Amino acid sequence: MKKHRFWFFLLILLWFFAFFPKTSWPQMVLGQYEDEAPLRTWNTFGITTGASLGMGKTQFTLGSDCTVSLTNPSLLTKLPKITFTVNSSFNIAQLYRYSIVNTGPLYTRENITLGLYAFDFAGASIRLKNWTLALSMSLIESYDRPRAQDEYDPGGMVLYRLRFDQEGNLKNFNFSIARKLFGNLSVGIGLNYAYGRLEKDFSEHWTTSAIIITDSKSHKFQGFYINGGLVWELADKIDVAAVFRTPFVKKSDSKSILRYLSPGGDTDIIIEASSRDEYKQPLVAGLGVSYKFSPKLRAASDFTFYNWSKYRVNYFEEELKRDFKNIIKVGAGIEHSSSRRIFGQEVNIPLRAGLIYDPQPMKEPDSSYFYLSLGSGIHWGKFLFDLAVMLGRESGSGNSLTASKVALSFSFLV
Amino acid sequence: MKIAIFFMTTLCLVFIPLKARDYWNTEIISVAKDQDTVKKILEMDLDLLMEWNNRIYIIVGFNDFLKLQRENIPYALETFNFYPYQQREVSLQGGLNGKYHSYAELERELLALQDSYSHIARVIDIGDSLEGRNIYALKISDNVYQDEQEAEVFFVGCHHAREWISVEVPFLLGKYLVENYETNTQVKDLVDQCEIWIVPLLNPDGLEYSIHFYRYWRKNRRDNGDGSFGVDPNRNYGYNWGYDDEGSSPFPSSNVYRGPSAFSEPETQAVRDLFEQRNFQAVISYHNYSQVILYPWGYTNQPTAEEQLLDQIAADMSGVMQSVKGTVYEYGQAGADLYLTNGDTTDWTFGTYGIPSYTVELPPIDEEHGGFFNAEEDIQPIFNENLPAMLYLIDWTVQNFISGIGPSTRREQRYGPRANLKDKTQFGREARDEGEDNAPAQNYKVNYNDPKTSGVNSNTTDVRIKKNRIYK
Numbered sequence: 001m002k003k004h005r006f007w008f009f010l011l012i013l014l015w016f017f018a019f020f021p022k023t024s025w026p027q028m029v030l031g032q033y034e035d036e037a038p039l040r041t042w043n044t045f046g047i048t049t050g051a052s053l054g055m056g057k058t059q060f061t062l063g064s065d066c067t068v069s070l071t072n073p074s075l076l077t078k079l080p081k082i083t084f085t086v087n088s089s090f091n092i093a094q095l096y097r098y099s100i101v102n103t104g105p106l107y108t109r110e111n112i113t114l115g116l117y118a119f120d121f122a123g124a125s126i127r128l129k130n131w132t133l134a135l136s137m138s139l140i141e142s143y144d145r146p147r148a149q150d151e152y153d154p155g156g157m158v159l160y161r162l163r164f165d166q167e168g169n170l171k172n173f174n175f176s177i178a179r180k181l182f183g184n185l186s187v188g189i190g191l192n193y194a195y196g197r198l199e200k201d202f203s204e205h206w207t208t209s210a211i212i213i214t215d216s217k218s219h220k221f222q223g224f225y226i227n228g229g230l231v232w233e234l235a236d237k238i239d240v241a242a243v244f245r246t247p248f249v250k251k252s253d254s255k256s257i258l259r260y261l262s263p264g265g266d267t268d269i270i271i272e273a274s275s276r277d278e279y280k281q282p283l284v285a286g287l288g289v290s291y292k293f294s295p296k297l298r299a300a301s302d303f304t305f306y307n308w309s310k311y312r313v314n315y316f317e318e319e320l321k322r323d324f325k326n327i328i329k330v331g332a333g334i335e336h337s338s339s340r341r342i343f344g345q346e347v348n349i350p351l352r353a354g355l356i357y358d359p360q361p362m363k364e365p366d367s368s369y370f371y372l373s374l375g376s377g378i379h380w381g382k383f384l385f386d387l388a389v390m391l392g393r394e395s396g397s398g399n400s401l402t403a404s405k406v407a408l409s410f411s412f413l414v
Numbered sequence: 415m416k417i418a419i420f421f422m423t424t425l426c427l428v429f430i431p432l433k434a435r436d437y438w439n440t441e442i443i444s445v446a447k448d449q450d451t452v453k454k455i456l457e458m459d460l461d462l463l464m465e466w467n468n469r470i471y472i473i474v475g476f477n478d479f480l481k482l483q484r485e486n487i488p489y490a491l492e493t494f495n496f497y498p499y500q501q502r503e504v505s506l507q508g509g510l511n512g513k514y515h516s517y518a519e520l521e522r523e524l525l526a527l528q529d530s531y532s533h534i535a536r537v538i539d540i541g542d543s544l545e546g547r548n549i550y551a552l553k554i555s556d557n558v559y560q561d562e563q564e565a566e567v568f569f570v571g572c573h574h575a576r577e578w579i580s581v582e583v584p585f586l587l588g589k590y591l592v593e594n595y596e597t598n599t600q601v602k603d604l605v606d607q608c609e610i611w612i613v614p615l616l617n618p619d620g621l622e623y624s625i626h627f628y629r630y631w632r633k634n635r636r637d638n639g640d641g642s643f644g645v646d647p648n649r650n651y652g653y654n655w656g657y658d659d660e661g662s663s664p665f666p667s668s669n670v671y672r673g674p675s676a677f678s679e680p681e682t683q684a685v686r687d688l689f690e691q692r693n694f695q696a697v698i699s700y701h702n703y704s705q706v707i708l709y710p711w712g713y714t715n716q717p718t719a720e721e722q723l724l725d726q727i728a729a730d731m732s733g734v735m736q737s738v739k740g741t742v743y744e745y746g747q748a749g750a751d752l753y754l755t756n757g758d759t760t761d762w763t764f765g766t767y768g769i770p771s772y773t774v775e776l777p778p779i780d781e782e783h784g785g786f787f788n789a790e791e792d793i794q795p796i797f798n799e800n801l802p803a804m805l806y807l808i809d810w811t812v813q814n815f816i817s818g819i820g821p822s823t824r825r826e827q828r829y830g831p832r833a834n835l836k837d838k839t840q841f842g843r844e845a846r847d848e849g850e851d852n853a854p855a856q857n858y859k860v861n862y863n864d865p866k867t868s869g870v871n872s873n874t875t876d877v878r879i880k881k882n883r884i885y886k
Contacts, residue, residue: 100628107641107667204630211781215629217510256510258629265782269789271512316509318518 034322035166035200035217036279036313038141039116040093040403041369042361043306043329045245045284046071047121047138049087050386050409054375055333056354058300060241060288061231064384065411066125069134069176072229072243072288073188076125076132076178082414087121093403098145100164100202106148111399114146121409123174132188134176143168143198161205168198170221170250184233194250195222212261219277223250237292245284247310252277254316278314282307301332308361324361331356333373348379352388360396367396369403384411443482443489444469454485473737511625513790514578517547517618520585524550524614531592534558534605540613541684544635547618549684552588555609565815566609566693567808570685571700573648573759575620575631576786579776579796580700585614586797587804604805607812611692616681617647630786634679638666645673648701649755651762652676652686657713661749661756672757685759689767695811697771698804699759703785704775705741707732707803708748710764712755712773717747718764727770727810731803738799741777748773770810774800 038044047067052059059068063075065085094111096102101112123136145166152160171194178188202215229243254277260269284307290300308324333354340347352375359368375388386409394401445451447468458481460472471492474482482489509516515523528537536558539548555564569587571580591610594601604610615621619635633644646669649655649662655676656662662672677683709724711717718724728745735743748755755761760771777796778784788796 102641103627104623104631104643105628109641202628209781211785213629213787258510258512260784260787262782262784265778265780265784267778267782267784267787269784269787271510271514271790273510273512275509318509318516 034313034320035099035198036143037098038143038170040091041358042308043304043327043358044141045286045304045306047087047140048089048405048407049085049121050375050377050388050407051350051352051384052388053373053390053405053407054350054352054354054377054386054388055300055335056302056331056356056371056373058288058290058302058331058333058354060229060243060286060300060302061239061290062298062300064386065409066123066134066136067121067138067409069123069125069136069174069188069190070138070140070172070192070227071286072231072241073134073176073178073190073227074186074229074231074241076134076176076188077127077180077186078231079125079127079132080413081127082125083411084124084413085121085409085411086119087407087409088117088119089405089407091116091118091403091405094399094401095146096397096399096401099166099200101146101148105162106150106164111401112146116142116144118142125176130179132178134174134178134190136174136176138172138174139169140172140194141170141196143170143196157207159207161203161207163203164201166198166200168196168219170194170196174227176227185230186232187228187230189226189228192225192227193222194225194248195220197221198252210263212259214257214259214261217254217256219252219254221250221252221279223248223281225281239288239290241286241288243284243286243288247283247307248281250279250281252279256316273316275316277316278312280310280312282309282311296337297335299332299334301330304329304331306361311361323363325363327359327361329356329358342380345381350375350377350379350386352376356390356392358392365397367394369394371403382413384409384413386411442471442492443474444471444492445482445487445489446470451487454487458482458485509625511578513793515581515585515615516625517615517622520581520615521548521550523585524552524588527552527589527592531595532558534595535588535592540688541680543617543619543680545619545622547622549613549616549618549681551688552585552612552614553609554588554591554605554612556606562609564607564609565695565808565811566611567811568611568613568689568692568694568697568763569700569804570613570616570697570759572615572617572621573681573699574646574701575617575624575633576629577700577702577776578621578624578786579702579788579793581614581621582793583700583774583776583797583800584612584698586794587801588612588614590797590801600805604808604812608808608815609692610808611688611694613685613688616685620644632669633671634681636673636679638671640666642667642671644671645679646670647679647681648699648759649673649757650677650679650682651757651759653757653762653765654713655757657756658754661713661754670755676757689763694763694767695769695815696807697760697763697769698807699771699773700776701773702776702788703778703780704752705743705777705779706752706775707743707745708752708760708773708775709745710748710761710771712748712758712761714754715747715750717750720764720768720770721747724764724770724772727807728772731772731806734802734806735799738802739795741799743774770807772807774803776800 046059047070048057049065049067051064059071063078066083067085067087068075092115094113096111100106102108118139120139121136123134125132125134148164150162151158173193174190176188176190178186180186198219200217204213225246225248227245229241231239231241233239254275256273258271284304286302286304288302290298292298306327309326311322311324313320313322331354333352335350335352337348337350340349354373356371369392371390371392373388373390377384377386388407390405392403445455447470460478524537527535534554534556536553538551538553540551541549543549569584571584591601591605595605617634620631620633623635624631633646635643636645637643649670649672656672663670665671673679677686707728709728732743732745735741760773763769764771
C-alpha cells in the first residue's frame with residue numbers, strides 16, 4: 001500500500017510538471033539580441049538542484065538525487081534503491097539588451113531587473129538488481145523576455161502604442177540507465193527528447209489612423225540527444241568522472257506573420273512565412289573530480305567544455321551569423337556535514353559553498369559571469385531538503401549585470 | 415465518358431473567355447520618326463507615349479492597329495520592352511521577408527546574375543557596412559571589365575532599412591537589362607553605350623534588423639554610445655551636411671540623425687568613393703513611400719540654377735511611368751514641395767557633380783495604403799511602372815554624354831578648384847553662406863533646353879506636386 005501511494009504521488013507530480021511548467025520573467029543574453037538565447041546563460045547542461053548549486057553547480061561526481069541522470073547518469077548507481085526528486089528555482093537577474101530593447105527602437109538608461117520562478121524538475125529512479133533506471137521531465141531552457149510597452153499619450157490620450165512580448169521554453173524528457181561495471185567503475189547513458197516553443201509578438205498601433213502593424217513569430221522545437229558518463233572511485237577518497245552530451249539538432253517548425261492593417265485605406269498587407277529551422281546545438285563534454293577529506297568534509301570540481309564554435313542556426317531559410325567561441329565553464333565547491341538530533345531523530349545538516357566561472361560563448365562582447373554560492377539542507381531519514389543561493393556578477397559587457405538564483409529541492413529516498 | 419466531356423467543356427468555357435480578354439489588350443508599338451509618319455499619327459489622335467532612339471512609342475488598342483494598317487504605317491511591337499521579358503516570380507525568397515530580398519538572398523542573386531551574364535554583368539564590392547556586410551554594386555555594360563569612355567548612370571536603393579521595395583526596383587532593373595540584352599535591340603544599345611551602376615542595397619545592416627527585429631527600422635546600425643542606434647545615411651552626405659536642424663537632426667535618437675560628421679558612415683563613404691572613381695551623368699536614389707519624383711535642392715526651398723532641366727526630366731519620367739498603368743508620380747523640388755532634407759544623396763550628387771539627380775519615392779501614396787509596406791504581389795507592377803523612367807534616364811545620359819568631361823572637370827566648371835569643394839564638404843554650415851546657388855550654371859550639357867522627350871507625354875496629367883507632405 002505504501003508503495004502504491006508513492007507511485008501515485010509520483011505520477012501526480014509528473015503530470016503536474018508536464019502540464020504546468022510555470023515560468024514568468026526570464027533573462028537574456030549579454031550584448032546580443034538573439035531570440036533563442038536561453039535564460040541567463042547559454043551554458044545549459046542539466047538542472048541545478050539545491051544540493052549542486054550550493055557546491056558551485058558541481059554535479060559530475062557527487063549526486064544525492066536523480067537529477068544526475070541529466071548530466072552523469074552513472075551516478076544513479078550510487079543512489080538508494082528508489083528515489084524521487086522535485087526541484088524548483090527562483091532567478092533574479094538583470095538584463096540590458098535583447099530583441100528591440102537597447103538595440104534600436106526602445107532604450108533604457110539602466111539594467112532591467114527580472115524574476116523567474118520555475119518548477120523545473122521532477123523525476124524518479126529505481127534500482128533493479130545491477131541496473132538503475134531513471135525517468136524524469138525537466139525544464140532545461142527558458143526563452144522568455146521581459147515585456148516591453150511604450151506609449152505616446154500627450155494630454156492623456158494614447159496616440160501611439162508599441163508592445164513587445166516573447167515567451168518560450170524547452171522541456172526535456174529523459175530516460176536513463178546505469179550500472180556498475182567492475183570494481184568501482186559505473187557507467188550510465190541517457191536518452192533525451194527535448195521539445196518546446198518560442199512565441200514572439202510585436203505590435204505597433206497608431207490610434208488616430210487606426211493603423212496596426214503586427215509581427216508574430218512562433219516556433220515549435222523538438223530534438224533528440226544522448227547524454228552519458230562514467231564515474232570511477234579511484235580510492236576511498238577520490239572520485240573522477242567524465243560526461244558528455246551529444247551535439248544535436250533542435251528542429252523548429254517556424255511560422256511568421258507580418259501584417260499591416262489600415263482600415264482607412266482598406267489596406268491589409270500580410271507577409272506569411274513558414275520554415276523548418278534548425279539549431280545545431282553543440283557537443284558538451286566534462287570532467288569532474290571530488291575528494292573526501294573526512295566523512296564530514298568533501299570538495300568537488302567540474303570542468304565543462306561547450307563546443308560553441310560548431311553552433312549553427314538556420315532560421316527561415318537563412319543561416320544566421322553566430323560568432324561563437326568554445327568555452328570551458330568551471331565550478332568548485334566544498335561541503336561540510338554535521339549531525340543534530342531534532343525531535344529525537346538524527347538529522348544530517350550539510351553546509352556548502354562554491355564558486356562558478358561561467359564564460360559566455362559570444363566573441364563580442366567577451367563576457368563572463370562569476371558566482372558565489374552558499375547552501376544547506378536537512379537530510380532527515382528518507383527525506384532530503386536542500387536549499388542554495390547563488391549570487392553573481394557579469395563582467396565584459398560593460399553593463400555589470402547581476403544575477404542570483406535560489407534553488408530548492410526535495411527528494412524522497414527509499 | 416459523359417464526365418470527361420463535361421470536364422472538357424467546362425475547361426474550354428473557363429479558358430476561352432480568359433484568352434479572349436487578354437488578346438485585345440492594349441499594346442505598345444513604335445514607329446519610325448519621319449515627317450510623313452509623324453503627320454499621319456498626329457491626325458489619328460493616338461496615345462503617344464515617348465520618343466526614343468529616333469522612334470515614336472505609342473499605346474494602341476485594336477482599333478488603333480486597324481488605323482495604322484489602313485495608312486500602311488510599319489510598326490514594331492514594343493510591349494515586351496516595358497515589361498520584363500520573362501515575367502517570372504522573384505526566386506529564392508520565401509523567408510521572413512517573403513519575396514523581398516534579404517542581404518543574403520540579394521548577394522546570391524547578384525552573383526548568379528554575374529555568373530549567368532558574365533560578359534555584361536559584374537558584381538563589385540564597393541565597401542563594407544558597419545557590421546561587415548558587403549555593399550554590392552552591379553555594373554552592367556558591354557566590355558564590363560573595362561572602363562570605357564561611355565555615359566555612366568547610377569541607381570541606388572535602400573538607404574532606409576524599412577523601405578524594402580527600394581531594394582527590389584533597382585535590382586529588377588539589373589535583372590531586366592541582362593536578361594533582355596540579347597533579345598532586345600534597345601536594351602542592347604543602352605547597355606553597349608552606357609555603364610549602368612546599380613547598388614540595390616546600400617544599408618544591409620539596417621535591412622537585416624528591419625527583417626529580423628523591427629520592421630520600421632530606418633537608419634543604419636551605428637551604436638551611438640548613448641543607448642540609441644543608427645545614423646540616417648540619407649542625411650550623412652557631404653553637401654551642406656547639417657545645414658540646419660530641420661532637414662536633419664543632431665540628436666542621435668532621431669530618425670533623421672545626420673551622424674557626427676559628413677560621410678561618417680561606411681555606407682555613404684562607399685558611394686562617395688565610387689563617385690570619386692566614376693564619371694556619372696545621372697542618379698536615381700530609390701525610397702518609399704509617397705509616389706513622387708524629387709529633385710534638388712532638398713536643403714532649401716530655393717530652386718537650383720538648373721530647375722528647368724531637372725523639372726523637365728522629372729516630368730518626362732513621370733509621364734512614361736503614368737503611361738504604364740496610370741499610376742501618377744507627382745514631381746517637384748524636394749525642399750519646396752515635400753520637406754527639407756540636408757545631407758541627402760541627391761543634393762550631394764547634384765551639388766558636387768552637377769548631374770541630374772532624383773529621389774524616387776515609390777508607392778504606396780500614403781500611410782493609409784501601406785506606408786513603408788508593399789504587398790509581395792506589388793513588387794513586379796511597381797518595377798514595371800518604373801522601368802520606362804529608368805530606361806529613359808539611361809537613354810538621356812547616353813544622348814547627353816560628352817566624352818572627356820569627367821567629374822573633376824565638371825566640379826571645376828561649377829565650383830572652381832577642388833580645395834574649395836572640400837571646404838564646402840567639410841564645413842556645410844559655412845558653405846551655405848558662400849552662395850553656391852549663385853554659381854554659374856553648368857555649360858557642359860547638350861540639348862540643355864531641348865529635352866528629347868518634350869511634348870510626347872500628351873495624354874498624361876501634369877502631376878507637379880502642389881502641396882506639402884508631412885514627414886513621416
